[in-house]
Amino acid sequence: MSDAGPIVGIVIVSHSPDVAKGAADMVRQMVGEEVPLAWCGGAPGGGLGTDVAEILAAIGRAWSEAGVAILVDIGGAETNSEMAIELLPEERRGRVVVCDAPVVEGAVIAAVEACGGAPLAEVQVVAESLTA
Amino acid sequence: MQIDAAVQRGLVLAVAEAIIAHANELTALDQAIGDGDHGINMKRGFEAVLADLDAIVAKPLPQALQAVGMALVMKVGGASGPLFGTLFLTLGKSLPERPTRADAEQALAAAIDAVKARGKSDVGAKTMLDALAPVLDAARAAGADWRARLPEVADAAVAATAPMKALRGRASFLGERSIGHVDPGARSVAVMVRAVCTA
Numbered sequence: 617m618s619d620a621g622p623i624v625g626i627v628i629v630s631h632s633p634d635v636a637k638g639a640a641d642m643v644r645q646m647v648g649e650e651v652p653l654a655w656c657g658g659a660p661g662g663g664l665g666t667d668v669a670e671i672l673a674a675i676g677r678a679w680s681e682a683g684v685a686i687l688v689d690i691g692g693a694e695t696n697s698e699m700a701i702e703l704l705p706e707e708r709r710g711r712v713v714v715c716d717a718p719v720v721e722g723a724v725i726a727a728v729e730a731c732g733g734a735p736l737a738e739v740q741v742v743a744e745s746l747t748a
Numbered sequence: 749m750q751i752d753a754a755v756q757r758g759l760v761l762a763v764a765e766a767i768i769a770h771a772n773e774l775t776a777l778d779q780a781i782g783d784g785d786h787g788i789n790m791k792r793g794f795e796a797v798l799a800d801l802d803a804i805v806a807k808p809l810p811q812a813l814q815a816v817g818m819a820l821v822m823k824v825g826g827a828s829g830p831l832f833g834t835l836f837l838t839l840g841k842s843l844p845e846r847p848t849r850a851d852a853e854q855a856l857a858a859a860i861d862a863v864k865a866r867g868k869s870d871v872g873a874k875t876m877l878d879a880l881a882p883v884l885d886a887a888r889a890a891g892a893d894w895r896a897r898l899p900e901v902a903d904a905a906v907a908a909t910a911p912m913k914a915l916r917g918r919a920s921f922l923g924e925r926s927i928g929h930v931d932p933g934a935r936s937v938a939v940m941v942r943a944v945c946t947a
Contacts, residue, residue, distance in 0.1 A: 660792065692825070694827075698830070699833070
């Protein structure tokens with residue numbers, strides 16, 4: 617399937633590094649190493665929260681020419697992820713989306729979809745189908 | 749409005765020190781209806797501003813404000829980072845180096861619009877916007893007494909958030925139970941407004 621072209625990358629952003637890493641572990645178990653995957657969690661300097669610089673770094677680690685889907689938990693994770701997207705170089709900015717989906721389920725289903733070669737828009741739609 | 753280097757330093761310092769001094773109060777407000785980290789987060793952001801104060805105030809006013817905004821974006825760690833960061837970033841992008849009062853009002857209006865877009869919110873949702881918008885209205889209406897008037901308006905606007913039901917942010921999870929508590933973000937705005945007006 618990877619011959620079909622680049623696979624959409626997945627970034628997991630949680631207030632808690634434990635939640636982010638745990639969700640990433642579940643994604644890895646589902647799709648192996650084929651999907652570019654990165655996670656981050658925790659405020660700058662520690663504690664629960666999210667860190668724009670870490671989100672930017674995670675987008676870089678999971679970067680794919682097919683784009684990157686970000687899964688977030690709540691509140692600041694979403695706002696900080698949207699801020700991070702705005703700080704990306706212009707040529708990357710349009711190829712990163714924040715999915716309105718539960719972080720664990722969303723990350724797993726987005727990764728499965730990405731693994732199947734779906735384009736970014738489709739990965740986002742499938743992840744967001746989890747949101748009632 | 750002549751904003752020389754010393755005045756600029758005084759303004760940034762006053763805002764940063766005021767937020768840091770009110771950090772415990774802001775956190776207590778956030779414990780009532782949010783996740784209890786607003787004061788801690790804002791303090792971390794403004795400590796980053798203070799750590800870089802010399803470099804920030806050496807810049808012309810627009811760039812100095814943008815540097816404050818970027819420090820908040822990168823260091824706050826919660827939604828307040830991009831929200832208050834966007835406020836300062838947009839003020840910086842909108843103000844000329846030597847702003848008139850009309851320039852300041854226009855810049856504040858642009859910054860309020862940017863915060864609305866960043867937070868996908870509007871006035872009436874029990875957020876920082878519920879302090880910012882009345883302050884802008886009061887700035888446009890006030891005469892030479894603006895330094896006395898704006899902090900009063902901001903404090904009244906904070907109190908007016910108590911009966912509101914939160915529609916955005918973590919407090920919105922509480923629904924009706926958010927009623928009766930003032931909004932921590934609005935309170936932060938009022939702390940900043942008083943700091944600027946009394947600096």
